[in-house]
Amino acid sequence: MARRPRQQRNKPSLAGSSELAHAYAVRLLQHLVVPTFVIDPRRRVVVWNRACERLTGMSAAEVLGTSRHWEAFYENERYCLADVVALGEQHRIGELYAHHSLSNDGSFGASAENWCHMPKLGNHLYLAIDAGPIHDDDGNLIAVVETLRDMTDQKRAEMALKTLAAKDALTDLANRRSFDQALQMEWSRGLRSGRPLALLFADVDHFKLFNDRHGHQRGDEALRTIAGVIGKTAIRPTDLATRYGGEEFAIIMPDTDMAAACSVAERLREAVIELDIALGDVSTGSIVTLSIGVASHVPGSNEAGPDWLLGQADQAVYAAKRLGRNRVVSADAMLGEFARRHPGTAAVSDFRRAAKR
Helix, strand or coil, X not given: CCHHHHHHHHCCCHHHHHHHHHHHHHHHHHHCCCCEEEECCCCCEEEECHHHHHHHCCCHHHHCCCCCHHHXXXXXXXXXXXXXXXXXXXXXXXXXXXXXXXXXXXXXXXXXXXXXXXXXXXXXEXXXXXXXXXXXXXXXXXXXXXXXXXXXXXXXXXXXXXXXXXXXXXXXXXXXXXXXXXXXXXXXXXXXXXXXXXXXXXXXXXXXXXXXXXXXXXXXXXXXXXXXXXXXXXXXXXXXXXXXXXXXXXXXXXXXXXXXXXXXXXXXXXXXXXXXXXXXXXXXXEECCEEEEEEEECCCCCCCCHHHHHHHHHHHHHHHHHCCCCCEEECCCHHHHHHHHCCCCCCCCHHHHXXXX
């Protein structure tokens, strides 16, 4: 009977065991090489391990006991993935992360990827994020664990490969594939916004003659030089300058009406003249020039589609060639201009056939 009280005194309490387990878990998390932090149900940080300090530049002392963990990743206040899980608002993940997935094992966890600003470090990191809830035996939420992986190098390598796949090797402008995708995307955007979409289609005049007289190497150099001017013409972030093929170039210009597009086209034509690239044939002109066709349309205002807009710009550039080259012709004006200069030739379809002669 004398031993029992001694055994009871030495037996740790349930609360003491829980505290030991908690301390052990925190110590374990601190030594993980994976950047990890933990928030409680009220979204206050209870663990911010050393790897997380190294990744973010924010010390545990700055964030423990607060809900300011977002400051390690973003310039403006917003939810982190752990916050969304803690709030049980997984339906909002799509608003915050372009790339995300929800766990299908019933744990209500989530995964996501995005670029983070990392204000403490002053740079951008692409992070892969996993957040999972921890519940007690009664199913009550007691914490959410968020782990982070720096995927910046892999993401930049992936972006570089995509850029190479989207670029024309000779001119460094966007290629035909990029053009096709962008035209479809901008047309769809115009359908939603009701804003005009403009397309400039440019063709280098007498380029076959230039190649015949100067050789293909000089021809490639001339195309690169002209492409540099075209790239500078597409100065807005939403504009896309492309090499459509051979000596043909195109610029997609969202939110641009016909007058504005023609103004840009005229500046481009004059800029190519200022390059003063010698053509070498007095009969066709002394320097290399551009013929430019311009089309602009509000998607949805008729049954037309992006191929129709492309066709309009294409017909306009061939009208420009038939009318004497080195000029800008809009799709709106091409019929009247062509008829005025060439009475008796009625069909727009004659433009391409006539220009090829």
